[in-house]
Amino acid sequence: MRYLPLGDADRSDMMAQIGISSIDDLFEGVPQSARLTKPLDLPAGQGELAVERAISALAAKNRPMGAGPSFIGAGAYRHHVPASVDHLIQRSEFLTAYTPYQPEISQGTLQVLFEFQTQVALITGMDVANASMYDGATACAEAVMMASRATRRKHIVMSSNLHPHYRDSVLTASQFLDLEIDVVEPLPEIDKETACVVVQNPDVFGRLRDLTALGEACHEVGALLVVAVPEVVSLGAVKSPGEMGADIVVCEGQGIGNGLNYGGPYLGLFATRDKYVRQMPGRLCGETVDADGRRGYVLTLSAREQHIRREKATSNICTNSGLCALAFSIHLSLLGEDGFKRLAMLNHQTASRLADKLAVVPGVEILEDSYFNEFTLKLSRNAAEVVDELVARDILGGVPASRLFPDREDLADHLIVAATETNTDEDIAAFASALQEVLS
Amino acid sequence: MSDHLYSEDHEWINVEGDVGTIGISNFAQEQLGDVVFVDLPQVGTAVSKGDEVAVVESVKAASEIYAPVSGEITEVNEVLNETPETVNADAENGGWFFKIKLADPGEMDGMMDAEAYAAFAKG
Numbered sequence: 001m002r003y004l005p006l007g008d009a010d011r012s013d014m015m016a017q018i019g020i021s022s023i024d025d026l027f028e029g030v031p032q033s034a035r036l037t038k039p040l041d042l043p044a045g046q047g048e049l050a051v052e053r054a055i056s057a058l059a060a061k062n063r064p065m066g067a068g069p070s071f072i073g074a075g076a077y078r079h080h081v082p083a084s085v086d087h088l089i090q091r092s093e094f095l096t097a098y099t100p101y102q103p104e105i106s107q108g109t110l111q112v113l114f115e116f117q118t119q120v121a122l123i124t125g126m127d128v129a130n131a132s133m134y135d136g137a138t139a140c141a142e143a144v145m146m147a148s149r150a151t152r153r154k155h156i157v158m159s160s161n162l163h164p165h166y167r168d169s170v171l172t173a174s175q176f177l178d179l180e181i182d183v184v185e186p187l188p189e190i191d192k193e194t195a196c197v198v199v200q201n202p203d204v205f206g207r208l209r210d211l212t213a214l215g216e217a218c219h220e221v222g223a224l225l226v227v228a229v230p231e232v233v234s235l236g237a238v239k240s241p242g243e244m245g246a247d248i249v250v251c252e253g254q255g256i257g258n259g260l261n262y263g264g265p266y267l268g269l270f271a272t273r274d275k276y277v278r279q280m281p282g283r284l285c286g287e288t289v290d291a292d293g294r295r296g297y298v299l300t301l302s303a304r305e306q307h308i309r310r311e312k313a314t315s316n317i318c319t320n321s322g323l324c325a326l327a328f329s330i331h332l333s334l335l336g337e338d339g340f341k342r343l344a345m346l347n348h349q350t351a352s353r354l355a356d357k358l359a360v361v362p363g364v365e366i367l368e369d370s371y372f373n374e375f376t377l378k379l380s381r382n383a384a385e386v387v388d389e390l391v392a393r394d395i396l397g398g399v400p401a402s403r404l405f406p407d408r409e410d411l412a413d414h415l416i417v418a419a420t421e422t423n424t425d426e427d428i429a430a431f432a433s434a435l436q437e438v439l440s
Numbered sequence: 441m442s443d444h445l446y447s448e449d450h451e452w453i454n455v456e457g458d459v460g461t462i463g464i465s466n467f468a469q470e471q472l473g474d475v476v477f478v479d480l481p482q483v484g485t486a487v488s489k490g491d492e493v494a495v496v497e498s499v500k501a502a503s504e505i506y507a508p509v510s511g512e513i514t515e516v517n518e519v520l521n522e523t524p525e526t527v528n529a530d531a532e533n534g535g536w537f538f539k540i541k542l543a544d545p546g547e548m549d550g551m552m553d554a555e556a557y558a559a560f561a562k563g
Contacts, residue, residue: 278477303502
């Protein structure tokens, strides 16, 4: 994209063209009290070298996950992304193309999205997936709204062991909808008023459970089971939500193909059953044949979308995380089915080794007996303080539960730790010995 | 078919006893083009005149279907779930959408007969 500088002459030309005398005229609708009356207090322009020094100094304050032992998860997971992924997504055909508005002209983009959808449907065990959403949390909010549409019911039951970011996204997105949302655990009896039950697997504490019975209980009363998966790699080892009876699966896809990126852009995966496809939000690519019988790809079922249905669209989201979805598809293709399973097993084995080492540290109790690559410790001390003292030893020792649940005093000594294939035995040994020091 | 009454929203209603059968006019299906999906209401739903009760989706557009009268939905045309193209083939008979048990037959006052509707559709 070219950078087009704007000078005073351009500005007055443009104002004359649209018939205003000052830029302020454009902001007439904004109350005077909310307007800035003086220029922003910014330093004057600087030379390239000076800027580089200033920015490097800022960057040096970061402690990158890969710079030392790191065990942070809680919804964002560091995995190894092969260099080939980054190389391929930077091809200009992919990198510069935004969601095409005349989509069928971009067969390559559509083919990628179709293959992405196919992969997502396969790993979640569902019939159909869309072309991706912003992230796992917004996908979860969309799932709740979709369940309400599909069942024409208003009562939502959400597990309080859902990641609080997911919970808050649901509450924010639905605040002007007439939904009745209960955030509870253990899950209550549900009835024919219930639109859906939303659970996370593994949950925010890392706990895995078999959701089959819950799915059956939902279906008995015509409610949908919505399963949120915060760590996509878990799907390589754990029974798929589809097999357990999920009606909608949402997932954070960042772990495959995408770095931690300071928390975004991430990749929302969204999959459902065939019978609900018309209630599904987001874009959907389909495969078809052209007039000569040649295979081609189209955006399909667009009538659900905003550019046609306007305010009656299934969602306000008519775009997708195209480049992140591409990175996901390339990485998953490189892994293949066996590689994906092996990566998942490696994660679980590493987490199990971590659990074995930490379990023998005095003052540590491991709370989960069924987990994937993340679990929760109960410490003999305040977990947030412990994490700070570990940082002083250059170890990122997980996420204190109090960061996610500031109002839950009963969780003050809980520490959520994750291990992936990026953690070495040396990392684990360093973590265990530092934790022992801090707790003694 | 001569018993059909038409609304300005290009819907028709045919009343037998206290139950009205509702669909879209042949003119409307021609305007919409190939119908690919009909989102039907749930049987048992109480509707008021003017409520959106169904959606008809064609390759060109998606349009709301409004209840031409108040009452309760007693039946929907399940055939349209599998073969929505019936709306194109037989809009004013086999392509009906749903049936309403009328709350107030007086609500049909002012609807057009086939002749008046033909003139209306011609514009």
